[in-house]
Amino acid sequence: MSIVRRFEHVSPAPKDPITGVTEAFLADPSPNKINLGVGAYRDDEGRPVVLQCVRDAEAKIAGSEFLESVSAAVNSKMVEESCKLIYGKDSDAVMEGRFAGIQALSGTGACRLFAEFQRRFYPNSHMYFPAPTWSNHHNIWRDAQVSARNFCYYDPQSKDLNFEGLINDIKNAPEGSFFLLHPCAHNPTGVDPTEEEWREISYYLKVKNHFPFFDVAYQGFASGVMDKDARAIHIFLQDGHLVACAQSFAKNMGLYGHRVGCLSFICDDSKQAVAIKSQLQQIARAMYGSPPVHGVLLVSTILGDQAIKALWTEEIKIMADRIQGMRATLRESLEKLGSPLNWEHITSQVGMFCYSGLKAEQIDRLVREFHVYMTSDGRISMAGVTTGNVNYLANAIHEVTNSGYEESQILGESGF
Amino acid sequence: MSSWWRSVEPAPKDPILGVTEAFLADPSPDKVNVGVGAYRDDNGKPVVLECVREAERRIAGNLKMEYLPMGGSVNMVQETLKLAYGENSEFIKDKRIAAVQSLSGTGACRLFADFQKRFRPDSQIYIPVPTWANHHNIWRDAQVPQRSYHYYLPETRGLDFAALMDDVKNAPDGSFFLLHACAHNPTGVDPTEVQWREISYQFKVKGHFAFFDMAYQGFASGDPERDAKSIRIFLNDGHFIGISQSYAKNMGLYGQRVGCLSVLCEDEKQAVAVKSQLQQLARRMYSNPPLHGALIVSTILGDPDLKKLWLKEVKVMADRIIGMRTALRESLEKRGSTLSWRHITDQIGMFCYSGLTPEQVDRLTNEYHIYMTRNGRISMAGVTTGNVGYLANAIHEVTKSA
Numbered sequence: 001m002s003i004v005r006r007f008e009h010v011s012p013a014p015k016d017p018i019t020g021v022t023e024a025f026l027a028d029p030s031p032n033k034i035n036l037g038v039g040a041y042r043d044d045e046g047r048p049v050v051l052q053c054v055r056d057a058e059a060k061i062a063g064s065e066f067l068e069s070v071s072a073a074v075n076s077k078m079v080e081e082s083c084k085l086i087y088g089k090d091s092d093a094v095m096e097g098r099f100a101g102i103q104a105l106s107g108t109g110a111c112r113l114f115a116e117f118q119r120r121f122y123p124n125s126h127m128y129f130p131a132p133t134w135s136n137h138h139n140i141w142r143d144a145q146v147s148a149r150n151f152c153y154y155d156p157q158s159k160d161l162n163f164e165g166l167i168n169d170i171k172n173a174p175e176g177s178f179f180l181l182h183p184c185a186h187n188p189t190g191v192d193p194t195e196e197e198w199r200e201i202s203y204y205l206k207v208k209n210h211f212p213f214f215d216v217a218y219q220g221f222a223s224g225v226m227d228k229d230a231r232a233i234h235i236f237l238q239d240g241h242l243v244a245c246a247q248s249f250a251k252n253m254g255l256y257g258h259r260v261g262c263l264s265f266i267c268d269d270s271k272q273a274v275a276i277k278s279q280l281q282q283i284a285r286a287m288y289g290s291p292p293v294h295g296v297l298l299v300s301t302i303l304g305d306q307a308i309k310a311l312w313t314e315e316i317k318i319m320a321d322r323i324q325g326m327r328a329t330l331r332e333s334l335e336k337l338g339s340p341l342n343w344e345h346i347t348s349q350v351g352m353f354c355y356s357g358l359k360a361e362q363i364d365r366l367v368r369e370f371h372v373y374m375t376s377d378g379r380i381s382m383a384g385v386t387t388g389n390v391n392y393l394a395n396a397i398h399e400v401t402n403s404g405y406e407e408s409q410i411l412g413e414s415g416f
Numbered sequence: 417m418s419s420w421w422r423s424v425e426p427a428p429k430d431p432i433l434g435v436t437e438a439f440l441a442d443p444s445p446d447k448v449n450v451g452v453g454a455y456r457d458d459n460g461k462p463v464v465l466e467c468v469r470e471a472e473r474r475i476a477g478n479l480k481m482e483y484l485p486m487g488g489s490v491n492m493v494q495e496t497l498k499l500a501y502g503e504n505s506e507f508i509k510d511k512r513i514a515a516v517q518s519l520s521g522t523g524a525c526r527l528f529a530d531f532q533k534r535f536r537p538d539s540q541i542y543i544p545v546p547t548w549a550n551h552h553n554i555w556r557d558a559q560v561p562q563r564s565y566h567y568y569l570p571e572t573r574g575l576d577f578a579a580l581m582d583d584v585k586n587a588p589d590g591s592f593f594l595l596h597a598c599a600h601n602p603t604g605v606d607p608t609e610v611q612w613r614e615i616s617y618q619f620k621v622k623g624h625f626a627f628f629d630m631a632y633q634g635f636a637s638g639d640p641e642r643d644a645k646s647i648r649i650f651l652n653d654g655h656f657i658g659i660s661q662s663y664a665k666n667m668g669l670y671g672q673r674v675g676c677l678s679v680l681c682e683d684e685k686q687a688v689a690v691k692s693q694l695q696q697l698a699r700r701m702y703s704n705p706p707l708h709g710a711l712i713v714s715t716i717l718g719d720p721d722l723k724k725l726w727l728k729e730v731k732v733m734a735d736r737i738i739g740m741r742t743a744l745r746e747s748l749e750k751r752g753s754t755l756s757w758r759h760i761t762d763q764i765g766m767f768c769y770s771g772l773t774p775e776q777v778d779r780l781t782n783e784y785h786i787y788m789t790r791n792g793r794i795s796m797a798g799v800t801t802g803n804v805g806y807l808a809n810a811i812h813e814v815t816k817s818a
Binding site: 006007008009010011012013016019038040048050054055058062105106108109112116121136139140142143211242250254255256257258259265267268272274275276278279281282283285286287288289290291292293294295 | 419420421422423424425426427429430472476477479480481482483484485486519520522523526530535536550553554556557590625656671672673679681682686688689690692693695696697699700701702703704705706707708709
């Protein structure tokens with residue numbers, strides 16, 4: 001038998017909706033181009049940033065003899081410190097050691113570990129995702145063979161939370177369902193529940209015995225204060241939920257390429273924590289073995305050193321403030337240009353992203369005519385906006401949305 | 417509030433980790449750890465290669481930490497392919513290789529297993545007996561059914577070549593086989609060049625797919641080119657292979673998790689398609705691979721002087737292990753052991769499949785504080801001029817009544 005071509009039937013995978021934008025941007029020769037696609041922080045010069053706290057941590061760990069893996073002690077410390085960040089260092093669960101966690105390959109890896117764990121122990125369950133959510137969420141759970149459901153979240157008419165729809169979906173889901181929640185700085189909409197709304201969400205999830213899974217990718221980017229951005233999680237803990245969280249240090253520590261995160265569970269007791277941790281380690285071992293040490297060491301150094309951690313807290317506030325400033329400026333610029341449309345959502349939405357409400361044709365024009373890149377759902381990464389490009393951006397948006405009052409009326413009805 | 421995870425039991429302990437834990441807990445000053453599969457110098461210390469130190473110095477403080485592309489560092493992947501396929505490989509020139517950076521060898525194997533499941537859902541994987549334990553976990557979690565093929569012959573402590581060839585012939589046409597390119601883990605038993613040619617020929621007859629796990633390139637003979645011979649034979653014979661490569665051992669980058677998965681395709685167009693699918697699998701697992709280790713590798717391999725230094729250091733590591741093999745065998749023979757210890761020097765790479773029984777291993781641990789996995793696998797990297805005599809003595813003692 002001749003050599004059979006094993007994989008000749010493999011066709012190209014569709015482009016990833018988010019990374020595909022960056023690819024197109026990179027290929028564009030225009031000097032005016034702006035990348036508002038991927039959610040990676042940029043400074044006011046449009047440059048990527050390595051935080052000073054990270055530089056300090058690097059200096060501290062330079063030359064260390066850590067080879068095969070991080071020691072168990074450092075591992076546990078990093079998980080503990082990560083858990084304190086989200087659950088609160090004074091939370092009962094943390095103080096009593098009722099948590100299980102392992103490092104993960106950033107938020108993606110943490111979500112995938114949870115999805116695999118969910119399939120093993122609740123093979124017939126579904127994961128309920130907010131509509132919309134980060135595009136990769138659906139992919140992750142699908143590859144883990146856990147089927148997806150959606151729950152109401154974003155209301156395109158109001159560009160705000162569809163709270164009633166959300167609560168109804170919680171009530172109507174079969175008891176004991178799994179819900180994925182964004183505790184702050186929702187991706188892609190930037191629309192977060194209020195504290196009061198979180199309390200109700202927690203209440204109804206409890207009534208229905210649902211499982212809350214938090215994807216914590218932007219802690220610090222909503223309000224600029226880590227503790228404040230974890231408020232939703234604290235509420236759930238106070239209400240007695242046993243939650244799990246995927247945590248990413250990609251954005252709030254700027255450690256994107258190092259792939260550092262954490263998956264943690266609140267448990268009944270420490271015995272259960274040991275069991276859960278061992279199962280997670282087994283899943284990870286068959287996927288990639290162990291997490292890359294460099295990022296783990298950086299995170300544990302930053303979180304474990306008071307001075308460096310304090311510096312980090314300051315640097316997060318600077319990043320969050322810059323983004324909030326750009327939101328205000330973009331909105332003002334559009335209003336100054338005389339746009340008849342309502343741009344309030346630019347400043348009421350929270351975190352890195354603005355769900356602009358722009359339609360496909362408008363986004364297309366932005367790319368082709370103005371070299372402004374964003375994802376096809378109209379999500380703008382505000383981190384890519386600078387004092388240098390905000391006017392150009394406002395102008396471009398105004399151009400593609402101001403093509404006649406009649407059109408804007410129609411758009412108004414359909415939600416723009 | 418119902419308890420969600422009451423039914424979760426602790427996962428079975430990893431047997432190799434258990435050995436290390438027990439070793440660490442042992443207070444005896446004579447204790448020897450020949451369980452761990454990580455290189456140690458002649459003082460029993462872990463080693464950071466000088467080329468790695470230099471690379472770290474060069475990249476410190478001046479790199480951004482942005483995401484790598486989903487397929488990883490292009491530079492690193494290109495240099496890595498040269499190691500496996502050859503510096504001047506036509507396949508690299510013709511862009512026929514679909515390749516992505518992976519989380520070391522484990523990650524490369526898992527990506528391939530998932531790819532195999534997705535595009536050849538009815539296939540199985542033939543795995544040698546024995547193999548690295550985690551291979552079973554990887555293909556199991558990817559939900560690819562496993563078959564085994566004969567490999568190690570305990571009677572000779574060598575290759576069971578006849579049975580291996582029978583299994584190759586009897587497997588259904590077009591089966592998927594996992595092969596260790598060199599320095600088989602855990603046995604150290606590698607086919608000879610002649611045997612590799614026969615295996616390749618039979619694979620061609622049967623239309624089998626060869627997936628090479630190459631975790632120890634450089635560690636077998638000290639010469640990475642020589643260690644890639646099996647792969648080059650298959651390439652010359654026209655096979656479309658897959659390869660998992662790891663820098664864990666040969667660059668000492670264990671914890672950085674750097675590796676590469678490659679699949680040789682018919683043409684550039686197919687390579688693009690396959691690569692895009694591999695990237696998609698990665699996107700759902702971790703989005704993009706880690707930066708630091710990739711930078712170290714591409715810094716070293718991209719600088720001719722650093723690369724030369726690396727090759728020298730790999731040879732030093734391999735030579736030390738080969739030297740310890742000789743020393744251990746001679747020590748045993750000097751003590752008058754009547755058993756054959758030829759396999760200690762015949763076997764290749766980091767591991768020696770000693771042939772010790774579990775009971776003998778237990779005696780070694782309990783009476784002599786010598787730690788190894790109960791299958792009798794000795795990590796030669798743990799043997800030093802300081803402990804080889806002690807080790808030989810202990811082995812002689814527990815086997816002389818055999």
